[in-house]
Amino acid sequence: MDVxxxxxxxxxxxxxxxxxxxxxxxPVEQAFRCHVCKDFYDSPMLTSCNHTFCxxxxxxxxxxxxxxxxxxxxxxxxxxxxxxALREAVExxxxxxxxxxEFARTPPTIQAILPDQAGPSSPSxxxxxxxxxxxxxxxxxxxxxxxxxxxxxxxxxxxxxxxxEEQDTTPSADPDYVDQPPDDGLVACPICxxxxxxxxxxxxxxxxxxxxxxxxxxxxxxxxxxPQPSTFPSFNTRLTSQTNQKPPERxxxxxxxxxxxxxxxxxxxxxxxxTHGSRQLLxxxxxxxxxxxxxxxxxxxxxxxxxxxxxxxxWERTVGNPGTAAGGGGGQQGLGLMARAQATGAQxxxxxxxxxxxxxRYGGSFGDxxxxxxxxxxxxxxxxxxxxxxxxGGGGGEDVGPAELPxxxxxxxxxxxxxxxxxxxxxxxxxxxxxVDDADTEHDGQAPGKDAIAEDTAMREQVIPGTPDKERQxxxxxxxxxxxxxxxxxxxxxxxxxxxx
Amino acid sequence: xxxxxxxxxxxxxxxxxxxxxxxxxxxxTELMQLMTSPAPGVSAFPSADGNLLxxxxxxxxxxxxxxxxxxxxxxxxxxxxYPYAPPTVLFRTPIYHPNVDFSGRICLDILKDKWTAAxxxxxxxxxxxxxxxxxxxxxxxxxxxxELWDKDPTLFKTKVMDRHRDIDDD
Numbered sequence: 185m186d187v188x189x190x191x192x193x194x195x196x197x198x199x200x201x202x203x204x205x206x207x208x209x210x211p212v213e214q215a216f217r218c219h220v221c222k223d224f225y226d227s228p229m230l231t232s233c234n235h236t237f238c239x240x241x242x243x244x245x246x247x248x249x250x251x252x253x254x255x256x257x258x259x260x261x262x263x264x265x266x267x268x269a270l271r272e273a274v275e276x277x278x279x280x281x282x283x284x285x286e287f288a289r290t291p292p293t294i295q296a297i298l299p300d301q302a303g304p305s306s307p308s309x310x311x312x313x314x315x316x317x318x319x320x321x322x323x324x325x326x327x328x329x330x331x332x333x334x335x336x337x338x339x340x341x342x343x344x345x346x347x348x349e350e351q352d353t354t355p356s357a358d359p360d361y362v363d364q365p366p367d368d369g370l371v372a373c374p375i376c377x378x379x380x381x382x383x384x385x386x387x388x389x390x391x392x393x394x395x396x397x398x399x400x401x402x403x404x405x406x407x408x409x410x411p412q413p414s415t416f417p418s419f420n421t422r423l424t425s426q427t428n429q430k431p432p433e434r435x436x437x438x439x440x441x442x443x444x445x446x447x448x449x450x451x452x453x454x455x456x457x458x459t460h461g462s463r464q465l466l467x468x469x470x471x472x473x474x475x476x477x478x479x480x481x482x483x484x485x486x487x488x489x490x491x492x493x494x495x496x497x498x499w500e501r502t503v504g505n506p507g508t509a510a511g512g513g514g515g516q517q518g519l520g521l522m523a524r525a526q527a528t529g530a531q532x533x534x535x536x537x538x539x540x541x542x543x544x545r546y547g548g549s550f551g552d553x554x555x556x557x558x559x560x561x562x563x564x565x566x567x568x569x570x571x572x573x574x575x576x577g578g579g580g581g582e583d584v585g586p587a588e589l590p591x592x593x594x595x596x597x598x599x600x601x602x603x604x605x606x607x608x609x610x611x612x613x614x615x616x617x618x619x620v621d622d623a624d625t626e627h628d629g630q631a632p633g634k635d636a637i638a639e640d641t642a643m644r645e646q647v648i649p650g651t652p653d654k655e656r657q658x659x660x661x662x663x664x665x666x667x668x669x670x671x672x673x674x675x676x677x678x679x680x681x682x683x684x685x
Numbered sequence: 686x687x688x689x690x691x692x693x694x695x696x697x698x699x700x701x702x703x704x705x706x707x708x709x710x711x712x713x714t715e716l717m718q719l720m721t722s723p724a725p726g727v728s729a730f731p732s733a734d735g736n737l738l739x740x741x742x743x744x745x746x747x748x749x750x751x752x753x754x755x756x757x758x759x760x761x762x763x764x765x766x767y768p769y770a771p772p773t774v775l776f777r778t779p780i781y782h783p784n785v786d787f788s789g790r791i792c793l794d795i796l797k798d799k800w801t802a803a804x805x806x807x808x809x810x811x812x813x814x815x816x817x818x819x820x821x822x823x824x825x826x827x828x829x830x831x832e833l834w835d836k837d838p839t840l841f842k843t844k845v846m847d848r849h850r851d852i853d854d855d
Contacts, residue, residue, distance in 0.1 A: 195710075197718060198718070199721035200717075200721075219802075221707065221768075222711050222718075222805070244769055245769065248769050248770075251801070253802040254801070254803050498706070502766075503764075
């Protein structure tokens with residue numbers, strides 16, 4: 185079932201904890217994730233209704249319908265407030281997540297690590313060994329006894345041990361935890377840790393206590409109690425980074441209806457943004473820039489302007505274009521195509537859709553697609569993958585990118601002898617066309633083929649966004665029509681037709 | 686299935702899986718959730734062409750409804766600005782239901798104006814599952830079904846069974 189390669193499945197998410205002894209962390213992680221993007225909160229913001237979302241997520245939502253995605257209460261961007269405590273909590277959790285997860289997933293090896301980490305330097309551990317028996321019995325010697333238990337129980341125990349460990353080491357300021365008190369009948373000053381008789385403490389505190397445990401030399405050498413960097417993310421730097429940094433100014437929203445085209449273009453060029461495209465696109469671009477910019481203002485580590493511009497560019501390529509329901513494109517060319525695809529998508533779904541006319545009108549394009557697909561299959565067959573040609577044809581082509589050889593071959597080979605149409609559908613009929621057929625016949629024959637066409641168009645639209653990385657690339661791929669993967673090609677050929685052509 | 690598995694490596698390299706794309710990233714997370722902690726009676730998975738913006742889903746008809754024991758396949762097409770816009774959901778299995786037309790299109794508010802970005806594939810599927818048992822007969826796409834639902838449950842059930850057909854998987 186690994187159709188999507190590893191990367192599709194290696195997305196960290198809260199269910200990673202399931203099946204580990206730390207499954208109880210799943211709801212914890214869920215609480216740290218935004219309901220909109222499902223990722224960890226990025227610059228979490230509180231709404232007026234006390235819900236929290238990533239800054240960018242809630243700003244986008246509000247720009248769509250001015251409502252909280254969780255309770256539909258109306259809200260405005262200007263009322264959002266940063267949820268800084270949550271931001272810290274999320275950061276801390278993210279920092280420790282990897283270690284925790286590794287620990288949870290590999291109980292046996294962790295056990296080997298544990299004694300090292302918690303070795304003699306750990307006071308609580310030492311305390312335990314001292315109480316339990318001879319000092320020379322180091323934790324290693326206990327392992328055989330433990331290993332008789334089930335892995336799960338052991339892991340759970342270790343988990344508890346680690347948690348205990350953390351609890352023990354965390355309050356490092358508390359002198360009681362610093363070291364095993366020597367058996368000298370003295371007590372330590374709670375502030376400077378100097379050891380003295382119990383009766384002396386009060387006077388010492390009032391008069392001679394230096395105030396902080398700097399007098400380390402007077403104490404028995406104490407094992408370093410440096411807190412783990414991950415548990416104590418440099419508090420000072422965090423503070424300074426917040427105070428020293430001059431936060432970038434938020435941009436005000438524009439009342440677009442009050443602006444003429446020229447004024448809007450001027451605004452855009454003032455911001456250093458592209459002034460190309462339709463009025464609608466200009467507005468959307470400006471709006472998106474404001475959203476990106478203002479969300480960035482909420483971030484503890486604001487991105488550079490150039491990075492934001494890259495984000496905007498990506499938005500332009502994927503969602504930017506007017507009314508885009510699906511797909512994307514690059515640059516002006518792409519946007520035009522997108523708009524067209526969008527329009528046709530709606531058209532096809534319309535009840536009055538005329539499948540026959542559609543088929544006639546686009547017969548040429550489909551012919552091209554068919555030829556290309558055929559070439560692809562031929563190539564596959566030559567490669568000795570004959571019967572797998574259907575699916576392989578899909579992956580093989582775009583694996584290497586749009587500017588790749590088979591596509592060119594296909595175009596050159598257009599004049600080559602054309603097999604009958606049925607040849608294209610491989611022996612083991614490809615999933616998509618098969619299913620499309622089915623749907624057609626099943627749906628009472630009402631609007632025959634309409635669904636198939638709608639579906640295929642949808643596919644074509646969707647195929648586009650991922651393909652280009654750069655605008656230029658995209659244009660190239662467009663010239664080499666079509667940038668559609670083989671699988672889509674296969675179903676694309678059926679498009680004009682089911683029963684009509 | 687064999688075909689799909691054999692072609693896995695090439696599909697894996699597909700550029701559609703570009704995590705920098707918000708919609709895709711979110712869908713990946715949803716997929717993980719659906720796979721590792723599935724809800725009873727519903728399932729969803731990206732369609733076999735490797736396009737993460739196009740999914741196939743199944744819903745099992747709830748008990749004590751005319752759809753009990755039946756399985757329905759659906760298609761999800763996610764827009765590039767998902768989750769800020771809803772997915773397009775269609776019943777691929779022919780279904781006789783007051784709020785589903787003969788092309789499989791669904792009339793459900795949360796897929797239209799009541800959509801919010803906090804919904805996800807699983808919540809949509811669960812909503813659809815409950816829609817099977819509680820149709821909104823006030824705004825039917827299939828008028829006859831809406832009428833029969835109250836008037837003649839037996840005939841309704843017959844029509845449901847007549848219409849239902851297992852379709853090939855892809």
